[in-house]
Amino acid sequence: MSKPLQPVIVGAGPAGIRAAERVVRAGLRPIVLDEGQRAGGQIYRRPLIEDGRSYRSRYGSEAGKAQRLHQAFEALLPDIDYRPETLVWNISAPERGNQLDILSSGVHRQIGFSQLILCTGATDRVLPFPGWTTPGVYTLGASQTALKAQGCTIGDRVVFMGSGPLLYLVAWQYMKAGARVEAVLDTAPVTSKRYLLSLAAHAPRIVALGLFYGLQLQLAGVKIRYGVRPEAVLGTSQVEGLRYRRRTLTGEAVESIACDALAYGFALRPETQLADLAGCRFRFDARDRVWLPERDALGRTSRSDVYVAGDGSGIAGADAAEISGELAAAALLEDTGRALADAAGLVAAREAILRQRDILEQAFPFPDDWFETVPDETTLCRCEEITIAEGRRAIASGSITEINRLKALSRVGMGRCQGRMCSAAATELLSGACATSAGEVGRLRAQAPVKPIPLGFGGRVEAEVRS
Amino acid sequence: MSRRISVDVAIIGGGLVGSSAALAMRKAGLSVVLLDKGYCGAQASGVNYGGVRRQGRSPEQLPLSQRAHRLWPQLKAMIGIDAEYVRSGHLKLARTEKDFAKLEAYAEAVRDYGLGLELVAGSALADRFPWLSAKAVGASLCPDDGHANPRLVAPAFARAAERAGVTVLEQTPVREVTATGNGFAILAGDGIEIRCRQLVNSAGAWSDRFAAQFGEAVPLTRIYPSMVVTEPLPLRLPVSMGEQGGSFYGRQVARGNYVMGGGRGLPLTNADYSRPSVTAASSVMQRAIALFPHLADAQVIRFWSGTEAEMPDGNPVIGPSETTSGLFHAFGFCGAGFQTAPAVGEVLSELVTDGRTTTPIQAFSIGRFRKVAVETAASL
Numbered sequence: 001m002s003k004p005l006q007p008v009i010v011g012a013g014p015a016g017i018r019a020a021e022r023v024v025r026a027g028l029r030p031i032v033l034d035e036g037q038r039a040g041g042q043i044y045r046r047p048l049i050e051d052g053r054s055y056r057s058r059y060g061s062e063a064g065k066a067q068r069l070h071q072a073f074e075a076l077l078p079d080i081d082y083r084p085e086t087l088v089w090n091i092s093a094p095e096r097g098n099q100l101d102i103l104s105s106g107v108h109r110q111i112g113f114s115q116l117i118l119c120t121g122a123t124d125r126v127l128p129f130p131g132w133t134t135p136g137v138y139t140l141g142a143s144q145t146a147l148k149a150q151g152c153t154i155g156d157r158v159v160f161m162g163s164g165p166l167l168y169l170v171a172w173q174y175m176k177a178g179a180r181v182e183a184v185l186d187t188a189p190v191t192s193k194r195y196l197l198s199l200a201a202h203a204p205r206i207v208a209l210g211l212f213y214g215l216q217l218q219l220a221g222v223k224i225r226y227g228v229r230p231e232a233v234l235g236t237s238q239v240e241g242l243r244y245r246r247r248t249l250t251g252e253a254v255e256s257i258a259c260d261a262l263a264y265g266f267a268l269r270p271e272t273q274l275a276d277l278a279g280c281r282f283r284f285d286a287r288d289r290v291w292l293p294e295r296d297a298l299g300r301t302s303r304s305d306v307y308v309a310g311d312g313s314g315i316a317g318a319d320a321a322e323i324s325g326e327l328a329a330a331a332l333l334e335d336t337g338r339a340l341a342d343a344a345g346l347v348a349a350r351e352a353i354l355r356q357r358d359i360l361e362q363a364f365p366f367p368d369d370w371f372e373t374v375p376d377e378t379t380l381c382r383c384e385e386i387t388i389a390e391g392r393r394a395i396a397s398g399s400i401t402e403i404n405r406l407k408a409l410s411r412v413g414m415g416r417c418q419g420r421m422c423s424a425a426a427t428e429l430l431s432g433a434c435a436t437s438a439g440e441v442g443r444l445r446a447q448a449p450v451k452p453i454p455l456g457f458g459g460r461v462e463a464e465v466r467s
Numbered sequence: 468m469s470r471r472i473s474v475d476v477a478i479i480g481g482g483l484v485g486s487s488a489a490l491a492m493r494k495a496g497l498s499v500v501l502l503d504k505g506y507c508g509a510q511a512s513g514v515n516y517g518g519v520r521r522q523g524r525s526p527e528q529l530p531l532s533q534r535a536h537r538l539w540p541q542l543k544a545m546i547g548i549d550a551e552y553v554r555s556g557h558l559k560l561a562r563t564e565k566d567f568a569k570l571e572a573y574a575e576a577v578r579d580y581g582l583g584l585e586l587v588a589g590s591a592l593a594d595r596f597p598w599l600s601a602k603a604v605g606a607s608l609c610p611d612d613g614h615a616n617p618r619l620v621a622p623a624f625a626r627a628a629e630r631a632g633v634t635v636l637e638q639t640p641v642r643e644v645t646a647t648g649n650g651f652a653i654l655a656g657d658g659i660e661i662r663c664r665q666l667v668n669s670a671g672a673w674s675d676r677f678a679a680q681f682g683e684a685v686p687l688t689r690i691y692p693s694m695v696v697t698e699p700l701p702l703r704l705p706v707s708m709g710e711q712g713g714s715f716y717g718r719q720v721a722r723g724n725y726v727m728g729g730g731r732g733l734p735l736t737n738a739d740y741s742r743p744s745v746t747a748a749s750s751v752m753q754r755a756i757a758l759f760p761h762l763a764d765a766q767v768i769r770f771w772s773g774t775e776a777e778m779p780d781g782n783p784v785i786g787p788s789e790t791t792s793g794l795f796h797a798f799g800f801c802g803a804g805f806q807t808a809p810a811v812g813e814v815l816s817e818l819v820t821d822g823r824t825t826t827p828i829q830a831f832s833i834g835r836f837r838k839v840a841v842e843t844a845a846s847l
Binding site: 384397418449 | 722771
């Protein structure tokens with residue numbers, strides 16, 4: 001008799017939960033490893049302590065989805081092996097068996113898997129600008145997490161800057177939570193918003209919601225500006241304001257705005273280190289300017305026993321993540337001899353969302369002129385305290401054309417985050433200096449541990465033996 | 468693309484040995500091309516621990532090691548950077564009386580080489596090294612040994628060589644090399660033809676292929692370090708540490724990170740690549756806490772491994788080929804070539820220009836494996 005299947009799902013956001021649900025429906029009992037304290041992922045992150053706030057006030061227009069997903073997960077609990085607060089920090093090389101290194105409550109375990117579904121999600125894409133490491137500057141995602149999980153705002157008078165649909169949503173959520181939103185500074189030119197017209201035909205709800213957020217913000221007196229480029233955070237030990245340039249009809253204006261906190265973000269970057277360590281083949285995605293694990297429509301990777309779903313397999317948002325989780329599970333079930341229930345409808349639904357994302361990307365374009373103008377003294381890699389100037393100098397003096405070489409010679413990406421935060425910026429800086437595309441400079445090779453682990457775990461190892 | 472290059476010397480392998488040889492030969496007035504299949508210093512020279520250590524080497528390596536010892540402080544003048552080289556001292560611990568006896572015997576055996584070893588035992592250990600929490604019976608300190616940053620040294624040698632006029636060709640694998648009678652013909656990269664009078668094989672873990680081509684099969688095996696790096700921490704460990712007979716070594720770099728290693732990484736199916744071993748790494752982590760309890764709550768931010776070459780007798784191969792005139796070998800440094808490499812570069816330059824060197828290298832002759840190779844061939 002063959003060994004029983006032991007599917008492992010990494011991540012308990014929208015993708016991981018829907019994947020688990022489908023696997024359970026087929027009669028299997030998956031292990032679900034969740035770095036969070038409670039399932040829901042980033043987008044539907046739950047409070048650590050119930051504070052009496054309603055779904056409506058916490059998740060706004062997405063309350064229904066959040067509630068349905070959380071309920072689906074609660075219903076699953078008896079049928080899955082759920083492990084919250086569990087970091088997967090390594091995957092064995094393919095030729096050395098299917099093994100994960102995990103860390104939970106300070107104890108290290110190795111667990112085996114027959115199949116693996118990676119639903120590792122995404123983090124904010126960070127671009128540096130002068131003063132971005134000043135206390136009081138947050139990423140958009142972090143500012144939203146503070147609201148959802150801790151029930152607090154990052155400041156009383158907040159400015160939101162950047163690009164991406166999250167920009168207006170979070171600003172609106174902050175306004176609803178009682179913070180004074182001083183301004184929304186959109187780095188996209190106002191002309192790029194014309195793409196929202198074509199999006200309206202495909203996704204009227206998204207556009208209507210966006211217009212609704214924008215309108216409500218404006219009615220509340222929030223300043224909205226387009227074509228913005230930050231010049232400097234004002235204040236040294238704490239944010240006191242932001243100075244920025246913006247394109248106007250007549251040229252360019254330099255303006256300042258006072259605030260006590262700044263949230264900024266430029267869309268998301270996927271977490272792909274585990275897929276890399278698993279030995280999955282990668283391809284460059286020009287739209288997201290990032291290397292992604294190769295996947296088919298269902299989420300199969302180049303490895304027959306590893307599947308990817310959700311934003312970790314390509315940024316597509318929460319709705320697409322739910323679908324892709326279900327699809328990856330369906331593929332797993334089919335590949336292990338179970339019937340593939342009709343997936344065509346789900347594939348089509350996911351593809352429709354991907355097409356909408358393409359339009360959204362045009363409405364919120366990446367500011368690709370960023371690294372022509374970012375000043376030398378700006379911090380590029382905050383873990384290793386490397387400036388833009390040091391990055392530029394290393395590139396020039398070492399004739400560097402490859403990102404791992406830049407890491408070796410400059411220490412960019414060699415610190416605590418292992419490039420998870422700074423590699424987007426380093427890639428843009430390097431490809432800009434080489435006058436080539438971001439895809440041409442390669443990608444940082446993942447190294448275990450994918451996130452820091454305590455040195456002391458070595459003394460607390462528990463072997464996990466399973467049949 | 469096709470390109471023809473004619474030089475005095477071609478060097479295969481842009482690690483620390485090849486790069487420092489290129490610089491030394493250029494300074495001696497030779498025209499040189501330096502070839503690397505990847506990036507200079509990206510293999511063993513870049514992935515090693517960074518120990519600039521004489522202590523613990525076999526006596527036959529010490530003249531070479533002493534020559535290197537005189538070169539390391541001159542890095543800034545030679546290559547433009549000091550590569551974070553510090554003479555921190557190298558402290559080798561003995562956990563047992565038996566191990567301490569070995570340290571004593573070693574100190575006696577190398578007395579004439581000028582390492583200045585200091586043996587410390589018993590309670591004097593805690594007096595002298597109060598930061599050391601380990602239960603050790605004794606230790607041997609080599610005060611002028613130290614460490615440097617391996618990521619930086621070889622690339623800087625290669626750049627310095629380039630500035631001095633060496634043609635450095637990275638991402639240029641050697642596809643074919645043949646002896647022409649009065650030199651060598653090399654096909655490399657994307658249609659590059661090189662003619663040279665003399666050839667240096669310093670291709671690290673890939674050197675055995677070139678040696679075998681010239682009828683000099685060697686019993687080279689690949690080894691893979693297994694390294695652990697912590698987040699930056701307050702400076703506290705003033706020396707580079709080792710253990711007699713143990714498998715732990717560690718140092719704290721200027722940035723504050725503890726760089727530690729021990730045991731071996733795991734080769735992948737393609738033996739050019741490897742992964743750190745979680746088993747080896749966790750054993751290093753346990754040992755680190757035994758030595759430095761204050762590290763228990765520190766965070767490990769990175770493991771690494773790489774590919775190095777080892778010879779069965781623990782010594783490298785350095786010297787002229789015994790089959791082919793004009794060919795020189797320098798490889799197989801057994802995970803301990805970082806410190807000696809700048810001297811090996813000078814030795815190679817002397818061999819190429821004068822046919823001899825002032826540093827004794829007889830023990831490293833490739834001929835010492837001839838008998839082994841013949842026996843192996845006979846038994847097949």
